[in-house]
Amino acid sequence: MKVILGAGGQRWDGWTATQQSELDLLAPATFAQFFGEARAEAFLCEHVWEHLTLEEGKRAARLVYEFLEPGGFLRVAVPDGRHPDPAYRALVAVNGPGPAHDHRVLYTLESFVPVFTGAGFAVTPLEYWAVDGTFHSSDWDVKAAPVYRSSALDHRNAAWRDGSGLPGFTSLILDAHRS
Numbered sequence: 619m620k621v622i623l624g625a626g627g628q629r630w631d632g633w634t635a636t637q638q639s640e641l642d643l644l645a646p647a648t649f650a651q652f653f654g655e656a657r658a659e660a661f662l663c664e665h666v667w668e669h670l671t672l673e674e675g676k677r678a679a680r681l682v683y684e685f686l687e688p689g690g691f692l693r694v695a696v697p698d699g700r701h702p703d704p705a706y707r708a709l710v711a712v713n714g715p716g717p718a719h720d721h722r723v724l725y726t727l728e729s730f731v732p733v734f735t736g737a738g739f740a741v742t743p744l745e746y747w748a749v750d751g752t753f754h755s756s757d758w759d760v761k762a763a764p765v766y767r768s769s770a771l772d773h774r775n776a777a778w779r780d781g782s783g784l785p786g787f788t789s790l791i792l793d794a795h796r797s
C-alpha cells in the first residue's frame with residue numbers, strides 16, 4: 619500500500635490519497651485504526667510537515683516510521699527556507715499569508731534532516747537550496763513518488779527548466795528510508 623498523507627486535492631496513480639480526518643499525523647490512533655496489522659510500502663507527504671510544530675514534526679516522523687514496512691520509505695517535501703527569492707520566502711513564512719497562516723516552521727536542509735534521522739530513518743536529500751545559494755537536485759525518480767512543487771513538475775519552473783528564466787517554486791525534498 620502506497621499512501622499520500624494530507625493529500626488535499628492531490629491524486630497520483632498507484633497511490634491511496636488520504637486526508638487528515640483519516641490519517642492524522644498528530645493522532646496515532648487514526649494510524650492504528652487505518653492500518654491494523656498492515657504496514658505501508660511508502661508514504662508521500664507534500665507541504666504538510668510545515669503545518670506542524672518542530673516537536674509535533676518529530677513525533678509525526680516516529681509515527682510514520684512505525685507504520686512503514688521495513689525497506690519502505692517516506693518522500694516528504696516542505697517549503698525551502700533557503701530559496702533565494704524573498705517573495706517565495708514571504709509566501710511560505712511562519713504565520714504567512716493565505717494558506718500559510720498556520721505554517722509553524724520554515725525548514726532548511728540542516729533543520730529538516732534531523733527530524734527524520736532522529737526517528738530512525740536514513741535520509742537522502744533529493745532537492746534543496748544550500749547555504750551557499752546553489753540549488754541541488756539529485757538524480758531522483760519523480761515518477762516513483764511525485765512531488766508537484768519540484769523543479770521537474772511545477773508549472774512555475776517552466777522558464778527555469780528551459781533556461782530562459784529564474785527558479786519559480788521549489789521544495790526541500792527528502793527520501794526517508796526505514797531499514
Ligand SMILES: C[S@@+](CC[C@H](N)C(=O)[O-])C[C@H]1O[C@@H](n2cnc3c(N)ncnc32)[C@H](O)[C@@H]1O
Pocket residue numbers: 623624625626627628637638641642643644663664665666669717
Ligand atoms: C498546503 S495543504 C497541502 C495539500 C497537498 N499535500 C498538496 O501538496 O497540495 C496542507 C495539508 O496538510 C494537511 N494537514 C495538516 N495537518 C495535518 C496532520 N496533522 N495530519 C495530516 N495532514 C495534515 C491539511 O489537511 C492539508 O491537506
